Amino acid sequence: MIDYNVAPFEVVRDYDKCVNCRVCERQCSNEVHHYEEGFGKMISDSAKCVDCQRCVCLCPTKALKIVPNQNAFRPNANWQQKYLTEIYKQAESGGVLLSSMGNPEPFPVYFDKILINASQVTNPSIDPLREPMETRVFLGAKPQTIERDASGKIVTKLPPRLKLSMPVMFSAMSYGSISYNAHAALARAAEKLGIYYNTGEGGLHKDFYKYSANTIVQVASGRFGVHKDYLEDGAAIEIKIGQGAKPGIGGHLPGAKIVGDVSKTRMIPEGSDAVSPAPHHDIYSIEDLRQLVYSIKEATEYKKPVIVKIAAVHNVAAIASGIARSGADIIAIDGFRGGTGAAPTRIRDNVGIPIELALGSVDQRLREENIRDNVSLVVAGSIRSSADVVKAICLGADAVYIGSASLVAMGCHLCRTCNYGKCNWGIATQRPDLVKRLNPDIAAERLINMLTAWNHEIQEMMGGMGINSIEALRGNRLMLRGVGLNERELAVLGIKHAGEV
């Protein structure tokens, strides 16, 4: 069949600078570049380029750039080019469209319509370089009542909690969807930073058991890699109900990625798919969820907090209210812009709601029902900067999860083709020659650098507000104002408009 589509990108090479070193050829797993003996120069097949920027970064003479293809279908505000492109693909293949990373469509980003307060004159600001600033947080249930033993002494046994040096954790990304080296980097960085990384749903590679104090282990519907030692190894256990990028859709790692150690870690044969459908077929109610939560607690002797992760969907507040009564210690909510290794395009781009609105409504609902302290709230999808972290905390989050941001720190350029399995940055791939491009020590250092900087920025913003402890920031909506938001949006977020006192 004739391919009706045109290349989305164009590779532009400055032949005055190109020295035919062939670095680009070796670096591009999509086989875009090659040396043409006859012409004595490098030639590029733009049609195969996914704009991952790898060759651009590594070209020693900076001879390359990737630009959007200027070739244009006849402009049409309704039938945008992407709709034609996608129809051509489906007409050719008959396939369900598959994409990766977060929803790229131009929906409003509420974080960008929220501004943070600062002190002036009264309640002076605090200089974080001079004064102590507390960014440490504890996640888990907070006891509501004081218990005393028979002799009247206060019982000080607290429910299990997670201790974070700053309110950020690395969100669930499975070994399989990302590489061994990417996992290693996340684990090392989490340990150094005093935070946590999350195994995702593919089990835990033996080499990473040593990071157990900084590991959150995930349990999804397929339970791949789940067994008692795995549960015991986690500092916390996360039950994955949903994921922001694909609410209502499960996980599915294709057999092509079930190779070597990935197969061993998931305990399924090489080449077999690993299917974790959306529903846990033993959970049909909050009571059933409660049973899974408690079976995990029983198996781990009530020593570890249990997280329940859901996608932000329309009735998220009611769902969270149920989860807060299920015995879970932490609720993680993933917004519709959350990343993914692969999701059907239609789901990724059309299902779910923004995390800012979900968080605003969940926090307010749990407070109204007086159960906010039953659980901690962790939000994700998508947190892009320390300012997003501060805004999320003011909207009621205890901490945030970052996934895409951590991959970007390691080199990801959001080319959104993780599902091809050929990530040139050695992140979303299992191909050994590509994986080895990611040096876990350097990647860990980059992660540590980024979050250390974010922590300073968080402290500066807190200091500016005259607040010296992150606890005092949580749910502190007075520190936020909206710009260009309507009454409904402000009400859901629970904040005032800029200019209002």
Place this chain on the structure above:
Amino acid sequence: MKYNGKTYKVNEINDAIKAAGGTATLTEVLGERFIACGLKEGVVTIEGTPGNALGAYLDGAKIIVHGNGQDAVGDTMNEGKIVIHGSVGDTLGYAMRGGKIFVRDNVCYRAGVHIKEYGDKVPVIVIGGTAGCFLGEYMAGGVVIVLNKDNAKDPIADYTGVGMYGGKIVVRAESLDTVLPEQIKCRRMENGELSAFTPYIKEYCSEFGRADPKLWTGTVYLLQPDSNNPYKRLYTNN
């Protein structure tokens, strides 16, 4: 050691079982959940009806129930053995990845969902009687055997093997009238093929004190998926 379940909260029962090195007899059990969750060693004998999630994440111990089990028996079990002298409820052996479960009589919906295997770690479920709908749903490996000891007409029910992409379901039946999903290949087994499964049948018989040959006569069907990459052709990269 003996424990009377009625006087204990569940985690106290589990604490006591562990304190006794894993070996204990529980009497008058009446619906207590999570018994022997994650237990690594020992033999827990239960008289009565244990509650849901009996032996979840079981990791090597043996559980014997003189009575019926409820839902989620052997959930995500890794090693060990569960023997039920009676019937059980839904989701028996959910996502099992090792060990064996023997149920003397019948099982309800969704037994063997998501069970998987790797190398020589092959979970086995032997059901003496009949199984409800969705048996072996999303099954990725392992063996489920339905012995149909009382010669029921339809020993398995609708939607058996839906979404299954690995493993084997063995059913003894005069004829199989159940409507099976498209991706399941179903055929009569030849005599020689049965030998691969006879050790499990023998084990069933010895656990429940039955003479074996009678159980293993008549027609036996083997259900297997046609592919271990069920979604391969479904998607196109965008």
